[in-house]
Amino acid sequence: MxxxxxxxxxxxxxxxxxxxxWGRPIVPVVFGVEDATLSVVKGAVEAVVALAGHRIAETDPELGANLMVFFCRDWAELPEVPNLDRLVPELRGLCARLEAAGANQYRIFRFDAAGAIRAVFVFVRMDAHLAAVPAEVLALSQAVQMILLWSDRAFGDQSPLxxxxxxxxxxxxxxxxxxxxxxxxxxxxxxxxxxxxxxxxxxxxxxx
Known part of the structure; x- marks a missing residue:
């Protein structure tokens, strides 16, 4: 390059x-998938973290889990997740905007005082397009996009895969x-x- x-x-x-x-070890947790898909997603995260030479941990002292991945069928499901609105302010408004835009994925990054990544919230709406994507491909794509703070225009023309x-x-x-x-x-x-x-x-x- x-x-x-x-x-x-x-x-x-x-x-x-x-x-x-990331400025701290990554602690992933995945919601909204079956056990088989859960292992695929966590496996992809672990592979990308290992590639980076970074670390996975069992718990984050501040947040418990600092990489939260939510899969849903409809954006309206997310505001019903207990306590999620405490982690993501104005969650209902965000979901309404994502619905209006026809979006199928969204990521929120949180940073520490130095500006390094301290948490990422990943939201994936399984529309017809994503439902047709193999779980391994979808999981690897999401793992790549959370490991660094890419441009909001990155991979628009060419996939990282x-x-x-x-x-x-x-x-x-x-x-x-x-x-x-x-x-x-x-x-x-x-x-x-x-x-x-x-x-x-x-x-x-x-x-x-």
Missing amino acids: TPDQVEALFTRADGQYLFAR AQGAGGAVLLRPEIAALIRAGYDPVLPAVATDASHALRLAARIGRAI
């Missing part, structure tokens, strides 16, 4: 470059290398200067 391509993945629609990675040998769906090698580079302990957990993309790109070139 060129520095410009890396920069685009972390440059928001308003032109701001903003990179952030690709089809490998035998039809298996895998992370694109350059995206896998970018995730590893993003968690290089030499680099900062948060960056707002686009020169950061140059440092990422240099590491990607060595990793692929």
